[in-house]
Amino acid sequence: MLINTKNDIYHAFHKQYKEIIPSAFGIIILLIVWYLISLNPETSLPSPFKVITDTWDLIIDPFFNKGGNNKGLFWLVLDSLGRVIFGYSLAAIVGILVGFIISLNKFTRLAFDPIIQLLRPVAPLAWLPLAQAIFLKPDPSAIFVIFITAIWPIILNTALGVQLIPRDYTNVSKILEFTIFENFFKILLPATLPYIFTGLRIALGLSWLAVVASEMLLSYDGIGFFIVNAYNNSDISEIILAIIYLGGVGLILDKMMAYLSFKLTPQE
Structure with a gap:
């Protein structure tokens, strides 16, 4: 042993x-x-060495919090993650539900298709003025932008997964006389999970992009606000440090979603 x-x-x-x-x-x-x-x-x-020396205090103490906007990068990233979790969760719930609905009924598919094709290519920044006009506050506006950016790959991949379910699976469901709920949890959901997670993984990356863009224009905190503040102060080293943080957090989120996908989806 x-x-x-x-x-x-x-x-x-x-x-x-x-x-x-x-x-x-x-x-x-x-x-x-x-x-x-x-x-x-x-x-x-600036060179890598200069970035380290210029931002050393931020690197060694990301947890300081002196109130207001004067806090370490850990708390700024946490503020951004809070918005991402909210908007992304809404997008996941609505996106998966809509994906199943439009793939199981021809009428709803034809009804939703032009809406999806019309709104899907719109860039996240283009939604910001409309979000501000609707919600009048920074946080709900940022969450809306995250939601509207993340929802499309979830809808499309969920619908694709349902459409690609082998006909044999459907025949088995009919032979065994599954109820609607049994058919969903024993046939539809397991067969579409790999596609759903593909959509969720893409959407998570888009959510992280959207929150930074939103915070740069709307927010008073978060990593996006930090970048704008550093830009206004002509502090390129702080901008580069923030970019490294963004990339690191994005990588961690992607790996976490890939791990969940591996653990929860059926393996051949």
């Missing part, structure tokens, strides 16, 4: 090691390119 445990640990470590090396190599290349660009006297881009 002990030998097997050691072998499992070794194989897991070896697998992670093989995956980390290419990632580390890519990051090193990026840092080198960044440094070389910063050497150009015609650019104001």
Whole structure:
């Protein structure tokens, strides 16, 4: 038993090691390119070393909170995540429901299709003035923009998953005389889960993009507000640090959704 445990640990470590090396190599290349660009006297881009020295206080203490807008990046990211969770959750609930409805009935599919095709290409920033006119407050406006940005991939992927259910599954449901609820939970939902999670994963990334755009124009806190404030102060180093935070949080959210998808969807 002990030998097997050691072998499992070794194989897991070896697998992670093989995956980390290419990632580390890519990051090193990026840092080198960044440094070389910063050497150009015609650019104001700070080098990686200057970014670290300029933002050292923010790096070593992301948890400080002196009230108002004077707080660390942890709390700013948390403010943004709160808006994302709210808007994204609404989009997930409504998107999955609408996706099932339009895929199971031809009339509703024809009714919703022009609306989806008309609104889906609209950029998140284009919704901001309308959201402000409707809600008159920054937070509901930002949440609405997140919702309207995230909902489309959820609807489309859910509908696609239902449409691609093999006919054999439907025949089995009829032979076993499943009720509507049995058919949904034993046939429809398990068969469409991979597609639903694909939509949810895409929507989560779009939500993170939308909240930053919204906060840059509407909010008084959050990571988007931090970027605008740094820009107004001509502090490029703080902007770069915020971008790194944004990328890191986005990566973590994507990995979490991928893990949930792996655990909850049926594996072939």
